[in-house]
Amino acid sequence: MKVFYFTATGNCLEVAKRFGGELYSIPKVLKSNQFHFEDEKIGLVFPCYGFAAPNIVREFIEKITLKCPYIFVIMTYGNKLAGGVNWFVRFAKENNIHIQYADGLLMVDNYLPIFNIDKQKMKKKNIEENLSRLLNDVNQVKQFIRSETFSDSMWTKAIQYFYRINPNFNTDKDFSIGDDCNHCGTCVKVCPRDNMKLDEFKPIYGGNCEFCLACINLCPQKAIRLKKESNPNARFMNENVTLKEIIAANN
Numbered sequence: 001m002k003v004f005y006f007t008a009t010g011n012c013l014e015v016a017k018r019f020g021g022e023l024y025s026i027p028k029v030l031k032s033n034q035f036h037f038e039d040e041k042i043g044l045v046f047p048c049y050g051f052a053a054p055n056i057v058r059e060f061i062e063k064i065t066l067k068c069p070y071i072f073v074i075m076t077y078g079n080k081l082a083g084g085v086n087w088f089v090r091f092a093k094e095n096n097i098h099i100q101y102a103d104g105l106l107m108v109d110n111y112l113p114i115f116n117i118d119k120q121k122m123k124k125k126n127i128e129e130n131l132s133r134l135l136n137d138v139n140q141v142k143q144f145i146r147s148e149t150f151s152d153s154m155w156t157k158a159i160q161y162f163y164r165i166n167p168n169f170n171t172d173k174d175f176s177i178g179d180d181c182n183h184c185g186t187c188v189k190v191c192p193r194d195n196m197k198l199d200e201f202k203p204i205y206g207g208n209c210e211f212c213l214a215c216i217n218l219c220p221q222k223a224i225r226l227k228k229e230s231n232p233n234a235r236f237m238n239e240n241v242t243l244k245e246i247i248a249a250n251n
Contacts, residue, residue, distance in 0.1 A: 003043040004029065006057055006192065007249055008212035010238025011076050011107045016045045017241075018135060019074075025249040026060045027192035038067040043138070045074045048104070049211075050163055051082035051156040053091065056192060056210050061095050072101035072138050078109020078120065082155035085146040101138060103146045105130055110217055110236045112226055113174075117234035172205035174227050175216065181223035186243070187215035192250040214250065218243060 001021030007013040016023055026046070029035070046057045053061075053075075073092075075085050081104045089099045106125045109115045137144060163169060172195065187203050188196045191214060195206045203215075203224075216224045217235045225232055237243065 001041040001043065002037055002039045003045060004060070005045040005249075006047070006054060006060075007241075007246060008047070008190075008192070008210075008214040009110045009217045009236050010241035010246055011110075012045045012047055012074075013245060013249060014238050014240045015074055015076060015105060015131065016043070018131060019043055019045070019138065026057060027250050030056070030060055030063065035064045036067070037064065040068065041070045041072070041138075041141075042066055042068040043072045043074065045076070047212075048075050048077040048081055048084040050159045051080070051084045052087045052160055053084070054210060054212070058091065061092055061097060064097075066097055070100050070141055071097065073099050073103075074134060075102070075104045076107045077104055078107060078111065078115065080155070081146075081152075082159075083148040083152040084156060086148040086153070087156050087160075089145055099145065101142060101144050103134060103137075103144065105134060108236060108238075110213055112213055112216060112229040112231075112234075114230065116230040117236045118231060120236070170209075170211040172207065172209035172211075175205065176225050176227065177202045178223045178225065180221050181219075182221055184220060186247075187219055187224060189247045189251045190214040190218050190243075214246065218246065 002024060003016045003019050003021050004024045004026050005012045005016035006026040046054060073088060085102045085104055089102050092099055107127055108120045181202050185198055188198055192212060193208050193210050195208045196203050218237055222235060
């Protein structure tokens with residue numbers, strides 16, 4: 001089994017590790033020359049962005065070919081999934097990837113513009129119980145696509161339309177770097193887009209941001225901040241992965 005994943009602060013990496021098999025980082029695959037994969041079972045694990053898939057995952061789907069009788073998708077989310085799973089199943093089909101199993105997994109939300117990480121950590125989300133169900137379903141090669149309501153579909157369409165007409169929404173122009181930056185380079189190492197570099201004084205953004213917020217959440221000094229966030233002192237990294245693992249996944 002092969003499992004492809006995209007992670008910023010560790011949630012999807014934890015899930016991918018739990019499924020086992022050969023793990024492939026989506027950012028790393030995109031930087032390689034290998035885009036054809038075959039196996040008896042293939043998994044895709046990534047977060048929900050804007051009630052759909054992150055841009056980096058879309059690029060991955062548009063480039064790869066998968067030869068496999070059973071492809072499963074796990075989309076992590078922190079608040080509302082809307083029609084994200086079904087949107088992705090249709091998007092994958094348009095790119096000749098046919099999904100047999102697709103569901104979501106509620107986890108801690110790291111979207112700092114809206115959510116307070118401290119409050120997120122305190123919420124009961126039954127992560128282990130729900131993840132165990134997903135693992136069991138895939139182990140039994142269950143066929144299942146998460147259902148969506150009309151309202152779910154409309155939420156996804158509305159947010160995706162908003163992003164299309166507002167291309168400057170959620171960009172690295174929303175970030176600032178304080179004087180407490182100690183030039184450690186962690187932000188550069190965790191960026192899946194290679195969008196950052198160190199100059200003589202502070203890191204510099206390159207304008208090709210995934211808005212995954214890895215740089216902000218994982219900065220040891222908490223020196224990187226958003227113009228608007230609910231709690232500037234609260235940051236998140238999944239407790240079951242290490243910073244070294246996230247760096248290895250994205251750099």
